[in-house]
Amino acid sequence: MAKKGEGRRYPADKKKAPKANFLFPLRLPMVRSEPDPLFARFCKSIGRSVRCPASTAENGSIVGRFGGPQGGVPPIDDVAAILPAHLRVTFILQQMENEVVSGSGVDIPCWARWETHGSAATEEFGDGGPFSLPAPGPGEIWPVPHANGIYDALVEDGCGSTPVFPVEFHSSVGEMPDILSPYVLIGQFDAEDDSTLQPNGFWTFAYTIRANGTNGGVSDFKFRGIVSVTCTNIETFSP
Structure with a gap:
C-alpha cells in the first residue's frame, strides 16, 4: 500500500469535484479458466491478503469452487457461512509517467498523493487516504512495484447486488526535494x-495531471490502473 500521508488534503467542506467518469469496465475478463495465471497474479499484487476463490471452466464459463482446494459443493447448511457476502472495491495503481510538456519538465523530486471516498462504503482502509508515492522524473515511465493499492473499501452485504458506488477521487502532484521538505502542490485532479x-x-482508470514546476518546466503526469470488485468474507481492515 502507498505510504499514508500527513492529514487530509481535502477537507469535508471542499467544493464538490466535477463529474469525470474515469472508471471504465474492461472489455475482456481477466480470468478465463483455472490454469490462467492472471487471477493468482492479481491477488498477490494487491499487497494485502485477499481471499480469491478458486475457479474452474465448465462449458466455457467460470464456475466458483467451494469447499477448499479440492472444490465440491458444501452441504446446504454451510452455504450461508461460506459464500462471500461483502463487496470489496480496490483501486490499484499500475503505471505513472512524467511526460515533458515544456522546458526540462518538472525535474524537482515529486510525490503523488491520493485521497478517495465512497459514500456507499461501510469501511475504508486508512480512512481513504491521503496516500503517497514518489513520482517519476522527466521522460520516465514507471511500472508501479507490487501494483500499489491507493484505495480499499468494503460494502457490507454488497455482494448480492450490483450497487451504484459513488466515489469522490482526489489526486495531486507536489514537489518535495527530500522527505523532510514541505509538499508544494503543483497540479491536481479532482473527480x-x-x-x-x-x-x-x-x-x-486513467487520468492526467498538468503540473507547473517551480523551476519553470511543465509536465503531464499520467496515471493508469485498475479497480477490482470482489466478493469477500472480510468484515474489517482492522487487525
Missing part, C-alpha cells in the same frame, strides 16, 4: 464517478 460495480469485475 466524481457513479459507477454500477458488478461483483467480481474489473474496471480501468
